[in-house]
Amino acid sequence: MSVFVKLIAATPEADRVVAAAAKICYSPSGAAEIFDGLDTAKTASFLKMLREAGHLSPFEHASFTFAAEGLSRVATHQLVRHRMASYSQQSQRYVGMTGNDCIVPPTVKSDPRALALFREQTESAQRTYDELVALGIPKEDARFILPHGAETRIVLTMNARELHHFFALRLCRRAQWEIRELAREMLRAVRAAAPVLFAAAGPSCVTEGSCHEAHSCGQPYKDIEDMLSQ
Amino acid sequence: MSVFVKLIAATPEADRVVAAAAKICYSPSGAAEIFDGLDTAKTASFLKMLREAGHLSPFEHASFTFAAEGLSRVATHQLVRHRMASYSQQSQRYVGMTGNDCIVPPTVKSDPRALALFREQTESAQRTYDELVALGIPKEDARFILPHGAETRIVLTMNARELHHFFALRLCRRAQWEIRELAREMLRAVRAAAPVLFAAAGPSCVTEGSCHEAHSCGQPYKDIEDMLSQ
Amino acid sequence: MSVFVKLIAATPEADRVVAAAAKICYSPSGAAEIFDGLDTAKTASFLKMLREAGHLSPFEHASFTFAAEGLSRVATHQLVRHRMASYSQQSQRYVGMTGNDCIVPPTVKSDPRALALFREQTESAQRTYDELVALGIPKEDARFILPHGAETRIVLTMNARELHHFFALRLCRRAQWEIRELAREMLRAVRAAAPVLFAAAGPSCVTEGSCHEAHSCGQPYKDIEDMLSQ
C-alpha cells in the first residue's frame, strides 16, 4: 500500500458537538446547557439513534482535515468530484515534477512482465519531461507527458455527514482500488478521533447487512473490522 | 442587544492548518513537514498575503461552530440562505412555543407608542397560540399565528472562507440590523480563536478602504475596531 | 389548497439531455453523436436503469424553475434549507405587507372556534403592522409583528437530482402538510415537462414499495397516482 493519510485537524469533542446540535432541534433549552448535560453514554445512544434514522444533518457540524500523500492524479481526479468538501492540491504548474514517483497498481506489481513495461515507460516519461523543461517548455506544459499515475499530495476537509457518504460509496468493493485505500485510511483516522460518530460506516453490507447495488459484488464484508483489515 | 453567540467548536490551531494547506500547493514537501516548519510569524505573513491576493480557498479548511440565541425567525430565515454552511435549528413543530419571547427591533424599543402596540400584539399572539393548542390544534399549525419576531435558537457551522464572505455582506451598514448584530458577535468570537485568519474582515470599507456598493451608505467604518464597537 | 405553482422554465428535451450526458461516461462517441442517436424508447429504458441503480448524477443536467405563490413563510423557511437550489423571494424589507393574506392550516379551517380566533389574530396583526408603519417604524421592523403564516412568493430552481431528493423527503406523509402540497404541485408540473425523468418519484413506499423511516406512518401510498391524488 502506498497511500499515506494523516488527520491534521478535527473538531474537538466532535461526538458531543454533534449530539448537542441535534438536541437543540427538539429541546426548549439552549445549546450551552445541553452541551454540559451530555455524558458519554447519552451521547453514544443519541448519535446511534440519529445514524440509524438517517438524520445526518447534525453530523455536518464535525469537520475533519486530512493530508494525503502517495496517491495518483487518477485518484485525486475522482476524489475532487466530491463537491461537499475542500481541497488544496500540490500544483504541477508551479512545482517541478523531477524525481516524482508514479503509483504502481497492484495488478501491475504482481506481474513481472507488466511491471517491467510499466517501469520503463514511467522512466521514459520522466526523461522526456526533463528534456522538454531543458528545451524551455514551461513546467505547466511539459507535465502533459507525465503519466496519470504520477504521485500527488492533497489536503482535504470533509464534515462527518459527507464522510459517511464518501465511505458508503468508496469502501464498496466495486470502487476503484486506490480511492478505496484512501477511504480506508481516512476511516481509520477518524474512528480514533470520533469513535461514536463513526462506530458504523461503509457500504450497506456493513451498515445495514444487505447490498443495494444493482450489480452486487457477491462478497459482502462481515463487519467493519473485516472491511478495515482488507 | 439581544443576540447571544457562543463559539462551541473550532478547528484547533486554525491559523497554522490553513497556512500549511496553502503551502502544499507550491511546495515539493509534504504537509506534515510544512506544518512543523510554520512558526507564528511565517503563518501570519503568509495568511496576510493570501487574504490580500484573494486566494481564499485554503481558508475553507478551518471550521467554526456557533450556538446563537436571542434572535428572531426573521434573522434565521435570512441566515439559512447562506448555503455554504450547516444548520440545526430549534423546531417549532416539536417544541412548544409557550412563554417564548419576541425580539423587539430598536426602532420600536425607542418609541413608547410603538412599543406599547408591539407588546400588546405579541401578548395577544401568545394567548391565541395557547388557546389554539388548548383546542387541539397541533403545535406545528398553531405557530402560524406566532409573530415573525419570535425568538429561536440555532447552531451553525461555517468555514473561514464563507465567514469572510458572510462578514463582508452582513457587517455592511446596509444589512438588516439583527443579522448585523449576529455577524458582529460571530466575528468577535472567531477573532479570539483565530486572530490571524480574521485580522481583517468586514465590508470593503474596512478591508480595502473603499466602498463597492451601488448605493453606498456614505458612512464608511474607520477600521475593524470602529466596526466592532457599533 | 392554497399553494399555486407554475413551471416558468425547464431544460428543453430534459429526458434526452440527461440520457446523452450519462451515455458519454460509457461510450467512445461524442455527445452530439450520442444525442442524435437517442430515440424515445432508448431514452426511457436507459433513464429507468439509471434511476433504479441510483446513478443520479446525470440527472443534475436538467434544471427546473418554478414560481410559487400562496405559501407561508413557515413553508419557505423549511424550503430554503435545501441548499442545492436557487431562490429569489419577495422581500418584506422592501415590499409593504398591507393586505397580504395569512395561510390558514386545514386543522384550523375545519374548526370554527379555532378559525375565529385565528382570523381575529391575523387581522389584529395586520392593524398593528399598519399602525407601526404609520408611526414611522420601517417596514423591515414592523414585519416582526406579522404572523409566521403570512403569505409569500418565491421563485426556485432545482435540478432533477435534487428534485428527486426533495420529493422523497417532502412527499412523505410525515412531512409538514404545506411543504407537502408544494412538493405535490411541483411534481405534477415536472411530470408534464419531463415524464421519463419523473416516471417514479416520491418516498420509498412509492419508489421501492417499502418504508425506510424509523417511525413509519403505517399508511404507505399505493402508487404515484394515489400519492398525487391526496
Next chain:
Amino acid sequence: MSVFVKLIAATPEADRVVAAAAKICYSPSGAAEIFDGLDTAKTASFLKMLREAGHLSPFEHASFTFAAEGLSRVATHQLVRHRMASYSQQSQRYVGMTGNDCIVPPTVKSDPRALALFREQTESAQRTYDELVALGIPKEDARFILPHGAETRIVLTMNARELHHFFALRLCRRAQWEIRELAREMLRAVRAAAPVLFAAAGPSCVTEGSCHEAHSCGQPYKDIEDMLSQ
C-alpha cells in the same frame, strides 16, 4: 485550437426568466404577471443594473449545459474543482483508450524538437497501454501509464452566476491556456443564447476596466471583443 464546445441545453428565454425572478423580490405582483410585463428593453436595463450592483443571485435561475471535447485530463482536473456545477465525464475505467489522442500544448507545437520528443513519448505510452491490456491488466490500471494530456470528453452544467465567476477567473491571461480556451468557447456559446445575461463577462480588466490581481499581467484586454478574438 483543439477544444470543441457545443451548448446542448439552455434555459429558454434565460434573460427574461432571470429578470422576472429578480423583480419578484421587490414587487407586490406575482411572477407570471411580472414575466408577461417584461419587454426586451426593460429586461436589458434591469439585468445591467443587477450585474453592475453585483446582485447576481437571480442569475442562478438560468442554466446552461455544454458538451466539450478535445480537452485534456489536465484541464478537466482543474475544471471539476468548480463545485457549483454538474459533470458527466468519459470514464477511463470502462472506455478503452486505444487510439485516443493527446492534447499538444502550443509551446510544444511551435518547437520542432519538443514536438518530436512529445510525439515519440505519447506513441510509446499508447503502445505500453496496449501491451498491458494484452497481458490482462484491467483498463482501469493500464491507464496509469497514459499521459496527463490524454484527450477526454465531458458534459457540464453551470448556472449563469457560476459562469460569470468562471469567466472572471478563467479568461484572465494568467489562467492556464487550455482552460482559457474552454472558457472562451463557452462564453461564445452562451452569448448567442443569452446576450443580455452575458453582455459583459470576463476578468475585471474587461468588466470594470481595472485589474484586481496581486500580480497583474500588465496586458489588460481592451474589451470583450478583444478578449474573445485571442
